[in-house]
Amino acid sequence: MALSCDKNDDADYEFVQVASPQLMSKTAFRSSVEITMPQTIEKAGKIYAYKNYIFVSDVNKGVHIINNTNPESPKAIKYINIPGNEDISVKNDFLYADSATDLVVFDISDINSVALVERLEDVFNVYNHNIPIEADVVDYAKIDYETDIVLGWTLTTERRKKSDERFIDIAINDGANTTAESATGTGGSLARFQIVDNYLYTVGNYEMGIFNIQNLAEPILENTQYAGWNIETMFQAEGYLYLGSTNGMYIFNLVNPALPEYVSEFIHWEGCDPVVVDGNYAYVTIRGGNVCGQLESVLEVIDITDKSTPTLAKRYELDNPYGLGVKDNTLFICDGTSGLKLYNKADPLNLSMTKVFEDIQSKDVIPLENVLLMIGGDTLYQYNYLEDGVELISAFSLK
Template sequence: IKIFNITNPAAPFFVSTISLIGNQDIAVKNSYMYADSYTDLIIYNIANPASAVIVDSIKNVFQKMYYGDPGFYGNFGGSSGCGCSTDEVTPVYATNNGGSGVGGSLARFAIAKNYLYCIDGNSLTIFNLAIPAHPAYISKINVGWDIETIYSYNNNLFIGGTNGMYIYSITDPQNPVQISTFTHARACDPVVVENNRAYVTLRSGTTCGPSENALHIIDITNISNPSLLKTVLMDEPYGLSVNNNIVYVCDGVGGIKILNAANLTQVEFLKVLGSTMPHDCILSSDILYVTAQDGIIVYNVANPASPVRLSMIR
């Protein structure tokens, strides 16, 4: 795990490296980072990011191995490869508690309501973060085979899987309850949410199974009965972000595509940014961080139709 200082997005700099074998994903809340190491959850104090310290661990809470698309960087499709954190973060496109990091759409970890939710294989594992340095394991519930990504928004968790999107209520945060499922042809399926819409990418040509390459825009006004509003064809979509109806799609060989989805009768392509196989993207205010094959590219997207490249993290 590499830590960079991004106080100035135009001039990020390397801070430290944390050696951790078997790591797939992380989540950050205030001064603590939660990371998996094979079957274990490892908790770090990162108050001094130049010298992170392990403060606790919980053994044997995850499955022994991950299955699925080798994707980028030799891992399953469900790791964004990047996370952004400050001491007090209010994510642009989510409503995590203040202090939670901004995760990508391919993340397997999500923090909401002072709980950490982790997915692997077919289960959702829940931890209470009331004492951040010493999380308490709550339970593990079965969701569905080949779930890949998790995204929290308001009082719900949106879980992407190869067969569809699962929506769970976390009104009672330690007892998630399934509300509904939006099914599709077998495909890889990250999801992000804004207001009454969910945005899902589907990608073919992987171990997720044959399907279309597309962005699905889904109406979740009735959270118990999500319905498809619009399909936008893509080349090879992976992760995505959304803010104010502007959707950023990492479209693999197609580059980074920026769309205005305010008017669904005519979704407008604002810009296509060339990039070496973009994988996932994270929005923090007007800054877009894109994980790609050759590094992390940083853009200012205050004007989405004319993004400004600020820097590259390698």
């Protein structure tokens, strides 16, 4: 028996990371929303605060509701099963959540009797912004867009014939900050949803959705527009939206809230990138290494006094940064495995680290009026504010 040892054959092939879709029929998908008793969290995602409640997402699966009336002893009370969920926002007891391609609305005025009141179908292009960043190739051919919903992606290494088409045609489209005491809740810096007055703004990989929520129970998709490239996060402050992308920060004004207007962009090296704004400065963490881009991880302080010309004012080295937040003269940075770091930002061009909480995993923070929320690993942390820092109130296991 003869074996072929043609080296040219091997030269025609390569190993690539292939993203294959995890599918559910649209019929099953749209009938699977369910409100249940508390469940174990499989993979903790983003956090959101509203009144005395904390909402923790279970990545691509749903939202856990925690009663935080007593921060020393928070209690999980409900779970909303929402397949394909990543973000939420709340206003006046109405909770808005993405569910893959759909926007769903819940009445949470009675937390013991949460009810689904509306579903807008095919308003999000979920197939782009949930693709693993490590993917070289995406198996779109496996998707029947008429009958299927993509809930997530499975990443495998495969030997495939070399092709000039490396990666994705992302043009495929299957369809069209306040405090916790106010009527609108507060998300962390990793959020993709923001509510401003009578509008809910959402961002995907490159597209912004603008929903009129004047009638809270019946939102209307007024517009969709190009938002930038590789958008990951969105922050709102004083009539502007600040979008964090892997390559920079985009600024839009809300003079016409139904159609945000592009103002400018600030370009930085490639990296995973949330942004928060305080006064005349935007604070951007850029996480390098792995799939996020460059090797360096930094905090960039951007002067936005002139919104049309944002300029880099200062750069500080970090280890493994994720989310961040601001309260008064303190900047909180979640530096991943290096813990939670506190900086005095009285002078943004001369930040000084005042405290570091090591030996914890930190991912995102929400600086509320009376308490600091932080999520990291499988734990929800809460801290009291002190004159010179913060002190731990509780560490609530999400498992």
